[in-house]
Amino acid sequence: MHIYANPKRFLKLANWLMPLLFWGGAGLALAGIFWGLFMVPPDRLMGESVRILFIHVPAAWLGMGGWAGLAIACAALLIWKHPLSGIAARAIAVPGMVFTAICLATGSIWGRPTWGTWWEWDGRLTSMLVLLFLYGGFIALAQASAREGGSFKIPAIFGLVGAINVPIINRSVVWWNSLHQPPSITVGKSAIDPVYLWPLLAATVGFSLLFGALVMMRMRALIAEQQVEARLRRRALDDDQTGHDAPTGSVAQSGGGDTGQSLGNA
Amino acid sequence: MREALDHWPFVIGAFALGMGAIAILTAWSYTTMRRAEARRDAMKRR
Numbered sequence: 593m594h595i596y597a598n599p600k601r602f603l604k605l606a607n608w609l610m611p612l613l614f615w616g617g618a619g620l621a622l623a624g625i626f627w628g629l630f631m632v633p634p635d636r637l638m639g640e641s642v643r644i645l646f647i648h649v650p651a652a653w654l655g656m657g658g659w660a661g662l663a664i665a666c667a668a669l670l671i672w673k674h675p676l677s678g679i680a681a682r683a684i685a686v687p688g689m690v691f692t693a694i695c696l697a698t699g700s701i702w703g704r705p706t707w708g709t710w711w712e713w714d715g716r717l718t719s720m721l722v723l724l725f726l727y728g729g730f731i732a733l734a735q736a737s738a739r740e741g742g743s744f745k746i747p748a749i750f751g752l753v754g755a756i757n758v759p760i761i762n763r764s765v766v767w768w769n770s771l772h773q774p775p776s777i778t779v780g781k782s783a784i785d786p787v788y789l790w791p792l793l794a795a796t797v798g799f800s801l802l803f804g805a806l807v808m809m810r811m812r813a814l815i816a817e818q819q820v821e822a823r824l825r826r827r828a829l830d831d832d833q834t835g836h837d838a839p840t841g842s843v844a845q846s847g848g849g850d851t852g853q854s855l856g857n858a
Numbered sequence: 859m860r861e862a863l864d865h866w867p868f869v870i871g872a873f874a875l876g877m878g879a880i881a882i883l884t885a886w887s888y889t890t891m892r893r894a895e896a897r898r899d900a901m902k903r904r
Contacts, residue, residue: 625873640865647876690883698872705865802880809887816894823901 599815602676610808617801621650624795632787644702646792650799651695655723656758658688658803659751662730663758666751669744676811678744679818681751682734683810687803689727696720707771715764716772719757726754 628646635642662684669677699717700710711717733747765774776783784792 625877629869629873634865641868643869644872647873651876687883687887690879694876694879697875701868701872701875705863705868799880802884806883806887809891813887813891813894816891816898819898820894820901823898 599676603812603815606808606812610805610812613801613808614805617798617803617805619798621795621798621802624791624793624798627791628788628795632791635788638706641702641705642788644698645788646795648695648698648702649792650796651691651698652720653796654799654803655688655692655695655720656761657800658684658691659723659726659755659758661807662688662751663755666748669748670752678734678748679811679814680807681730681744681748682738682814683807685727685731685734686810687806689724689731691799691803692720692724692727696724703771709771712771714770714772715768716761716770719761719764723757723761726757730754 625646629643632643634640662681665677665681665684668674669681696717699720703712704710730747730750733750734744736742737744737747762775764770765772782789
């Protein structure tokens with residue numbers, strides 16, 4: 593990790609890894625979705641609506657996984673002050689928020705035919721909604737700190753503190769009564785029939801690779817923006833320096849100063 | 859007698875929304891990256 597904390601080295605890696613992640617992820621996700629939509633039988637209890645599983649679960653996993661990644665990047669920034677950590681955290685935030693929103697929207701659509709309601713204020717749904725707001729708060733803080741040219745410490749602390757919500761989301765269906773089913777996949781165990789499990793795994797891995805590619809795209813954009821800003825700042829300093837070194841010449845050239853102009857005319 | 863609810867419109871709605879959002883996010887991220895890198899390269903040449 594420390595090796596790739598260098599922007600130059602990261603850009604070299606991202607140049608070949610990003611298209612690989614993007615096309616591999618898109619292919620695998622589309623294959624998983626096609627498999628889940630057209631090749632698995634309807635569920636005994638949920639009927640055809642079980643197919644929403646193949647977009648809802650990967651989105652939920654990436655919403656939560658995204659914040660876990662964001663928190664790790666924030667910790668790396670606070671502990672080791674890696675220049676890329678803040679950029680990585682900022683790059684994760686928007687895709688993480690979009691996948692959280694997809695999870696909430698598809699879950700709500702799935703709730704209508706299976707639970708008979710679009711929304712229920714239970715532990716799982718509410719903690720997931722809190723995650724969406726946390727992403728929004730982090731994005732606003734990060735943008736404000738970038739605009740003001742201030743330190744990234746406050747958004748980083750916010751990212752770390754917000755990580756407390758991730759285990760709460762995970763355990764919410766165990767701790768509180770909920771319409772949402774308990775965890776179907778735990779370490780080494782699965783309550784899901786293999787007919788549904790394999791396309792679900794394909795879609796989840798595919799969307800995860802795609803998420804990685806999106807984060808890399810956003811990191812490249814942020815690095816390029818920072819390089820432009822640094823170059824502009826350097827130019828402004830150079831211009832200032834030149835202005836201080838030869839005040840008479842520049843005034844005489846522009847013709848704006850009384851003394852310069854009179855000296856020049858003489 | 860109550861008619862059974864057709865689940866397919868819900869499935870199609872969920873996938874259209876999810877895939878549409880991912881497509882927009884991908885297009886936005888890609889154009890932002892290309893534009894930022896083009897601006898940096900133009901600045902380097904100047």
